[in-house]
Amino acid sequence: MITVKHVAQAAGVSPGTVSNTLTGKRPVSAKTRARIFQAIEELGYKPNLLARSLVNRRSHFIAVITSEIDQFGPSRILSGIEAQAEELGYSLLLSLMRDPSQADVESTITNLVARGVDGIIWAVHQVGNNRRWFTRERRKKLPPIVFVTMEPKPGFTIINSNNRAGAALAVNHLIDTGCRVIGHISGPLDWWEARERLTGWRQSLAQAGLENTDDLVARGSWSAESGEAALHQLLSQRSDIDSIFLGNDQMAIGALQAAHRRGYTIPHDLALVGFDNIPESRYLWPPLTTIHQGLFEIGKVALQTAHDAIEYPDEFIAKQITHQPELIVRESTGVVHSSGQA
Amino acid sequence: MITVKHVAQAAGVSPGTVSNTLTGKRPVSAKTRARIFQAIEELGYKPNLLARSLVNRRSHFIAVITSEIDQFGPSRILSGIEAQAEELGYSLLLSLMRDPSQADVESTITNLVARGVDGIIWAVHQVGNNRRWFTRERRKKLPPIVFVTMEPKPGFTIINSNNRAGAALAVNHLIDTGCRVIGHISGPLDWWEARERLTGWRQSLAQAGLENTDDLVARGSWSAESGEAALHQLLSQRSDIDSIFLGNDQMAIGALQAAHRRGYTIPHDLALVGFDNIPESRYLWPPLTTIHQGLFEIGKVALQTAHDAIEYPDEFIAKQITHQPELIVRESTGVVHSSGQA
DNA sequence: TTGTACGCGTTATCAC
DNA sequence: GTGATAACGCGTACAA
Numbered sequence A, B: 001m002i003t004v005k006h007v008a009q010a011a012g013v014s015p016g017t018v019s020n021t022l023t024g025k026r027p028v029s030a031k032t033r034a035r036i037f038q039a040i041e042e043l044g045y046k047p048n049l050l051a052r053s054l055v056n057r058r059s060h061f062i063a064v065i066t067s068e069i070d071q072f073g074p075s076r077i078l079s080g081i082e083a084q085a086e087e088l089g090y091s092l093l094l095s096l097m098r099d100p101s102q103a104d105v106e107s108t109i110t111n112l113v114a115r116g117v118d119g120i121i122w123a124v125h126q127v128g129n130n131r132r133w134f135t136r137e138r139r140k141k142l143p144p145i146v147f148v149t150m151e152p153k154p155g156f157t158i159i160n161s162n163n164r165a166g167a168a169l170a171v172n173h174l175i176d177t178g179c180r181v182i183g184h185i186s187g188p189l190d191w192w193e194a195r196e197r198l199t200g201w202r203q204s205l206a207q208a209g210l211e212n213t214d215d216l217v218a219r220g221s222w223s224a225e226s227g228e229a230a231l232h233q234l235l236s237q238r239s240d241i242d243s244i245f246l247g248n249d250q251m252a253i254g255a256l257q258a259a260h261r262r263g264y265t266i267p268h269d270l271a272l273v274g275f276d277n278i279p280e281s282r283y284l285w286p287p288l289t290t291i292h293q294g295l296f297e298i299g300k301v302a303l304q305t306a307h308d309a310i311e312y313p314d315e316f317i318a319k320q321i322t323h324q325p326e327l328i329v330r331e332s333t334g335v336v337h338s339s340g341q342a
Numbered sequence C: 001t002t003g004t005a006c007g008c009g010t011t012a013t014c015a016c
Numbered sequence D: 001g002t003g004a005t006a007a008c009g010c011g012t013a014c015a016a
Helices: A004-011 A015-023 A030-043 A049-056 A072-088 A105-114 A136-140 A163-176 A192-207 A224-237 A249-261 A279-283 A295-311 B004-011 B015-023 B030-043 B049-056 B072-088 B105-114 B136-140 B163-176 B192-207 B224-237 B249-261 B279-283 B295-311
Strands: A061-067 A091-097 A119-122 A145-148 A158-161 A182-186 A217-219 A243-246 A271-273 A290-292 A320-323 A326-328 B061-067 B091-097 B119-122 B145-148 B158-161 B182-186 B217-219 B243-246 B271-273 B290-292 B320-323 B326-328
Touching (some): A004 A015, A004 A030, A015 A030, A061 A072, A072 A295, A091 A105, A145 A295, A163 A243, A163 A290, A163 A326, A182 A192, A182 A224, A224 A243, A224 A249, A249 A279, A279 B224, A279 B249, B004 B030, B072 B091, B072 B295, B119 B295, B158 B295, B163 B192, B163 B271, B163 B290, B163 B326, B243 B249, B249 B271, B295 B320
Parallel strands (some): A061 A091, A061 A119, A243 A271, B061 B091, B061 B119, B119 B145, B145 B158, B158 B320, B243 B271
Antiparallel strands (some): A091 B091, A290 A326
16 A cells, blocks of 8 residues: 555655645645655555544545435435535445334444544434434534434424425415315325425415315325325215325325226326426326425535534534425316416 | 543553453453443443554445436445445445446545445446446456446456346246237447347247347337337337337336327237336336346345455455346236236 | 553644 | 654554
C-alpha cells in the first residue's frame, strides 16, 4: 500500500507537505507541488480515507436506515438520498430493518455511530410507536438525525409529504367528476401515513357536505391482495358506492382486478384514485388516476438537511419541511363536470 | 468521546488489557475482566470501528454498486445482499450508477477502495461493454469483486440467473397449452439478459420445430410503455400470433393494456408470459403467468461469496454460481393440453 | 496475566 | 514555504 510517506520520499519532501498539497489548507510552492503531483501519479497514490476520518473526526459517511426497499416509496426516497450524497461527497451506509414495527433500533444505531457516521437519515415508515427510542437524551449523544415520512414533532427534523392534502386532491377530484358516494380503502391504521390519508378523505367529504361514515371505509394492508379483498368488503357494506379513494397504488391494482371480476366498467360503474404514482399506474387498465409525491426530491432534501446539520451545527435548528403532492388525472376517473376538462 | 484509555483508567488497568478483554485474543483473569466490563458499562464505551479498521486492515465494509434501485430486480438483489451482510457483520456502502451504460467506473471504485472496503459487489446490469474496465491487471490491485447478473467469463466470480432456461420454461409452457405461433417482445439487445432470453426463446422454438423468425420479435426497452408499443408492432408484423413471451413483467403490463384496448380476451385471443414475477404480476388482469428468479437468494449468495473471498483469500478461486428460475402459472396463459393440469 | 511502546495513515501544531 | 513531532483510537509484539 502506498502512503503519504512513500510519496514524500519520492518527491523529496516531508509527509506534511504532501498533505498540505492535497488538502490545500496551507500554501505550497508551485514547483514542489508539481513534484508531489508527479510522485502521486507515478506511484498511484490514493489517500486512505479511514485514516483521514480518524484524525479529522469527520468520516463523510451518512447512514440511511430504511425498510421494504423493494417497495416504490422507500426505493425512490433512497435514490434521492444517494443522488444528493454523491453531489455532496458523502458515502452512504445502508441498513435495512426487516420488521419496521419492532425494530432493534438500539443495536443498529450504536453500530452506525461506532462506524463514525457524520449523520443519520431515518427513513423507516412510522408504524405503531417505533420512533419512541429517539428520546431527547439519546439524540443528544448522537450525530444529527433527519427523519423522513414521520408525524411532525417539536425538536425533530422531519422531511415530509403532505398526505392530508394529497387525499384532499383525490377526493375533490372525485367530487368534481360527479361522484357522490366516495369510499376509502385505507392502509393499516398503525401507520401514520394511512391515518393521515384517512383523515384527509374524511375532512374533504365533510367540507363538501358528503357522507364520510365508517361503512364507507375498508382497511387494507398496502398490498394488491388486500386491495382486492377490501373492494369486495366495501361493496358489500355499501352497494351504492360510486367511487373509491385508495391509500396506495398497489391496493388499487388489486381493486382494479376485483372490479373487473365483478364485471364493472371503470370509471363508469366505479371511479378509482390511487396514491403514489408508481410507474406501473400509467399502464394499468384503465390507467390509474393517482397522487404523485415527490419522493426523489424528498430524499435529496433529507440528505441536504443532514449535511446542513453536520456542517453548521451551531446555526442549525430542528426544522420540518413538507412537500405538496399533486394530482395525476388518468382514465380511472371520469371527466370533470363542474368547469374544467380532463 | 470515551476511549479505551478512559475505560482502562476507570478499571485500573492498561489499555492493552481492555483491548484483550474485548477481542478475546489474549487471556484475561476473570476478576479484572469483570472490572473492565463494569467500567465499559458505566462509561457507555463503544469501540471506534474506524480506528479498529485502520490497525486491523479489515473494515468490515462491503461496497455494493448497482443501478435503477426503484426497479424490482435490483432492489430485490440488494435486499438479499443486505440480509446476508447483517448476518455476517458487514456494513454496506451503497453506490448507485445513474447511467449503467457509461458509468464512470474508475472514480467510483477508487473512492470505495480509498474508503477501505474489504470487498465489492458489482450488481450493475451488463449493458453494452460496461464491464470492460475490469481488466485482470486492475482487479489484481482491488479487493475481491463479485459480479451479479453478468455473462460468464473465466477468472470472474459471477452469481447469475439462468435466463435461457427461464425463457425455455416460458416458451415450453406456451407450447404445452396449445400455442403454435409464439412471438417475443425482448428487452434492449445491448443488455446481456435480454439477449439471453431472446436466445432461449429461439432455441426452444427450434427444438419444438416451430417458427422463430425475426418477424416474430419486437424490441422493447423494459418499460411498460415500450411493451405497449411492441405489442402493436408485433401484431402488425404477424397477425397470426397466438401468444407472446415477454422479456419482463413491466412490458407485460403495457402489453396487457394494449391487448385490452384492441378488444382481445386473454388468454383466449392471445396468451402472455412475463419474466421476473414482480409482486403486482399476480394482480394484473388477468393474473400474469411469469418466470420467477430467486433474486433475493442471489443477493445473499453474492455477499456470502464476497465474504468467502475476503476471509480465505488463498483457498478462494473464481467461481460462477447459476440459479435456476421457475415457472409461475397464472391466468394469462391457457390450460395445459398435453397431459398436465393448470 | 498484565503493562509498555509502537504502528496503522493521516492531519495539525509548532518551530524554522 | 517547509520539516519535525504529536495525536486520532485501537491492536499487538515484547518485556515484565
